[in-house]
Amino acid sequence: MPAPPLIEVEGLRHAYGVGSGLVWALDGVSLSVERGEFVAIMGPSGSGKSTFMNILGCLDTATAGLYRLDGAEVSRLHHDALAAIRNRKIGFVFQSFNLLPRVSALENVELPLSYRRMLAGKRRRHALAMLARLGLAERAGNKPAELSGGQQQRVAIARALVTEPLLLLADEPTGALDSQTGQEIMAILRRLNQEGLTIVLVTHEAEVAAHADRIVAFRDGRVVSDRAVIQQNEQAGIGQRLSEAGRYVR
Ligand SMILES: Nc1ncnc2c1ncn2[C@@H]1O[C@H](COP(=O)(O)OP(=O)(O)OP(=O)(O)O)[C@@H](O)[C@H]1O
Numbered sequence: 001m002p003a004p005p006l007i008e009v010e011g012l013r014h015a016y017g018v019g020s021g022l023v024w025a026l027d028g029v030s031l032s033v034e035r036g037e038f039v040a041i042m043g044p045s046g047s048g049k050s051t052f053m054n055i056l057g058c059l060d061t062a063t064a065g066l067y068r069l070d071g072a073e074v075s076r077l078h079h080d081a082l083a084a085i086r087n088r089k090i091g092f093v094f095q096s097f098n099l100l101p102r103v104s105a106l107e108n109v110e111l112p113l114s115y116r117r118m119l120a121g122k123r124r125r126h127a128l129a130m131l132a133r134l135g136l137a138e139r140a141g142n143k144p145a146e147l148s149g150g151q152q153q154r155v156a157i158a159r160a161l162v163t164e165p166l167l168l169l170a171d172e173p174t175g176a177l178d179s180q181t182g183q184e185i186m187a188i189l190r191r192l193n194q195e196g197l198t199i200v201l202v203t204h205e206a207e208v209a210a211h212a213d214r215i216v217a218f219r220d221g222r223v224v225s226d227r228a229v230i231q232q233n234e235q236a237g238i239g240q241r242l243s244e245a246g247r248y249v250r
């Protein structure tokens, strides 16, 4: 049997607040993401992108609807079970890096491994190898404030990937960076995707989204378009890609 999609979401709805103050941040989102895909989510401010990412990342559970991750239903799980899935299957990268300021790059990257009770020596080896993959071997001993924005985001990516997650979620990972540094981060994400990592990323910038294989647009808590991106080095497969590009939802 073929593996199920990595992400399957059906009729997802999410409300904030109560009574007359209720806001439906998500209002019926259905989509699937296959293993190995690189998806960019775009849409105006307040359209529900971060709400959707937080649910995909098991940081929150939806008010209604289904979410299957890696073939398993996670919609109705409670806090501890969600935390376990988050630690085992998901890496998260944020706009503001969210590194611990008082400890080194290396200790930041080691942190998710210490939750797994991995022995110190092994933990250090894994974290150093991941920092080296992101070109930061020489910076392992520096604290976040001693690093540039792009370097800090690379530390955050190393921290997200050190547990070898199935899925990397990135909510505006280039939003706090100048455009050249943002492009460098996107080149790194593209390379990781080519190595097999599934990525879902939120961005406001078309030139960032252009690095993905597929762009999903949100508006008012719904998906309003879903289309393939043709990468220049993949022109050979253009016919098939163009047929996929016809998949507009609304
Ligand atoms: N914690 C919260 N409490 C109440 N309302 C919230 C909360 N978080 C988000 N919302 C509301 O839910 C809607 C969707 O917000 P969300 O943060 O998902 O949007 P977004 O697409 O990520 O926007 P942005 O591009 O500005 O980051 C908005 O109307 C927002 O005001």
Ligand SMILES: [Mg+2]
Pocket (backbone or CB within 6 Å): 049, 050, 051
């Ligand atoms: Mg947001």
